[in-house]
Amino acid sequence: MRIQNNKIKKTALAFFLLSIIVGGCNIFNGKTKGSQVIEPPVVAADIPFNEYFFDKDSSRLIKLSTGTFINIQQNIFEREDGKPLEGQITLKVREFHSAYDILRSGIPMSINDSQKNFLQSAGMIELRANNNGNELKVKEGKQIEIALAGYNLSNGYDLYYTSDGSSWSQTGRFVSDSNFQRNNRIKELSIIPKVPSDTVDMGKDFIFSLKADLTEVPYLKPFSNLQWRVSKKDVSPKVIEAIRKIWDEVSIRQIKGNKLENELVFKRNQSDTSGNQTVQQLVVKASPIVGGKNNREDRKLFAEQMDQYKNTLAKIEEEKVRLLKEADILNSFKISKMGIWNIDKIMKRDDFILVNASFDFEKEINRDINKLKVFVIYEDDNSVIPYTAVQWNKIGIKLNAKVSLVAVLPKNELAVISSDELQRQLKGASRSILFATKRVSGIDYLQKIKM
Numbered sequence: 001m002r003i004q005n006n007k008i009k010k011t012a013l014a015f016f017l018l019s020i021i022v023g024g025c026n027i028f029n030g031k032t033k034g035s036q037v038i039e040p041p042v043v044a045a046d047i048p049f050n051e052y053f054f055d056k057d058s059s060r061l062i063k064l065s066t067g068t069f070i071n072i073q074q075n076i077f078e079r080e081d082g083k084p085l086e087g088q089i090t091l092k093v094r095e096f097h098s099a100y101d102i103l104r105s106g107i108p109m110s111i112n113d114s115q116k117n118f119l120q121s122a123g124m125i126e127l128r129a130n131n132n133g134n135e136l137k138v139k140e141g142k143q144i145e146i147a148l149a150g151y152n153l154s155n156g157y158d159l160y161y162t163s164d165g166s167s168w169s170q171t172g173r174f175v176s177d178s179n180f181q182r183n184n185r186i187k188e189l190s191i192i193p194k195v196p197s198d199t200v201d202m203g204k205d206f207i208f209s210l211k212a213d214l215t216e217v218p219y220l221k222p223f224s225n226l227q228w229r230v231s232k233k234d235v236s237p238k239v240i241e242a243i244r245k246i247w248d249e250v251s252i253r254q255i256k257g258n259k260l261e262n263e264l265v266f267k268r269n270q271s272d273t274s275g276n277q278t279v280q281q282l283v284v285k286a287s288p289i290v291g292g293k294n295n296r297e298d299r300k301l302f303a304e305q306m307d308q309y310k311n312t313l314a315k316i317e318e319e320k321v322r323l324l325k326e327a328d329i330l331n332s333f334k335i336s337k338m339g340i341w342n343i344d345k346i347m348k349r350d351d352f353i354l355v356n357a358s359f360d361f362e363k364e365i366n367r368d369i370n371k372l373k374v375f376v377i378y379e380d381d382n383s384v385i386p387y388t389a390v391q392w393n394k395i396g397i398k399l400n401a402k403v404s405l406v407a408v409l410p411k412n413e414l415a416v417i418s419s420d421e422l423q424r425q426l427k428g429a430s431r432s433i434l435f436a437t438k439r440v441s442g443i444d445y446l447q448k449i450k451m
Helices: 001-022 099-105 180-185 219-221 235-244 294-326 389-394 419-425 443-449
Strands: 050-054 062-065 070-071 076-081 090-098 121-129 134-138 144-150 157-163 171-172 175-178 204-210 227-231 249-255 260-272 277-289 329-335 339-346 352-359 371-380 383-388 393-396 403-409 415-419 432-435 439-443
Touching: 050 062, 062 090, 070 090, 076 121, 090 099, 099 121, 099 134, 099 371, 099 383, 099 443, 121 144, 121 329, 121 383, 134 249, 175 180, 219 294, 249 294, 352 389, 371 393, 383 389, 389 393, 389 432, 393 403, 415 419, 415 443, 419 432, 439 443
Parallel strands: 352 432
Antiparallel strands: 050 090, 062 070, 070 144, 076 134, 090 121, 121 134, 121 339, 144 329, 157 171, 157 339, 175 329, 204 227, 227 277, 249 260, 260 277, 352 393, 371 383, 371 403, 403 415, 415 439
16 A cells, blocks of 8 residues: 555656646746747738848938838947947838737737736837847947837827837837828828909800929929810809819819810818818819910820820829828837837726637637637727636627637637627627637738738
């Protein structure tokens, strides 16, 4: 009997030692058990870095497609090991402006590993620098200026920092302002029609020209010295009154089958008594007065002008599309450390309801063996909270809000519950719910989704 007991004790001791060895792996990696790390749920769908190269003796002003500016002065970096820099510096930058950006990156939004307070973001940026594979830091007393694109209002937010995602610290303030450069560049066209006299004979053709700042609207250059005729049959008091106004935008389109008859489309924004924005539009039939004697030459000249106009306008429209992707707001601050900088505030969880959740995939996939996580994506709050399997009995969800669920399954497969479907399944009185999910490829889903 004693021998049997000793075997039991030895087995228990061996199991205990094995548990220590297995459980201690995190300690030997420099992380205490349970500490949070940056861990993309699907590595292949992680947010990529943009890379910029420059010499240590040169300054660099970088503008990203979102409108973000990064201003780097010369000789601002040094190696972590103190050795001199050799060759070019590589700056790696990436931004996060939606809850799905945060999900893709795997950047923890909990203040620390206690998982009690979570941040909601109004814009986040990560910067890393290296020289020949060696990590760089900002020199003592130096700073990098950043104007971070803001797609959400940031009232009540603070500036937070983390080097590796293990914890966030509040590091100061930032200044919010309009993206003036972007707004000025996409300022809509101002048109001032030049009327030959204060009175117009309603029984005659009406002649006018377009007056505009060609630096703002270069696509009108082919028509800068051109007069337009409105036929007397198309002249009306409404047209005369409207043609004298200042407009925000004008476009010219040819009437099919008649190369010298066109429609001029005038637009301008206006506010009603309630402050709502509306667009006023006027379409005027008009023919160019090209002034030649030969009708064939007139048509050829005007056709060339129209081709030039269309080509220039197409380029302008492409530029407008690009500019409209930039944010309306820039949040400016200075940094003295490389890492992740976040415009954040603590997310209020008072109005969360707690759901005891189970999922249809549990019938075929063991949630504990596979260490499954469910990520709750708070789309309105720009935040993501992960829940391990043992926490699925208390998943926090907002009612009547844009909240979706994503469970990461083996082989980069996701089980997804959209916001609409989630709210539909929450309509019942019970808070113990078996959720039906949709299976998708993690790579395809995360890379293609737009917020």
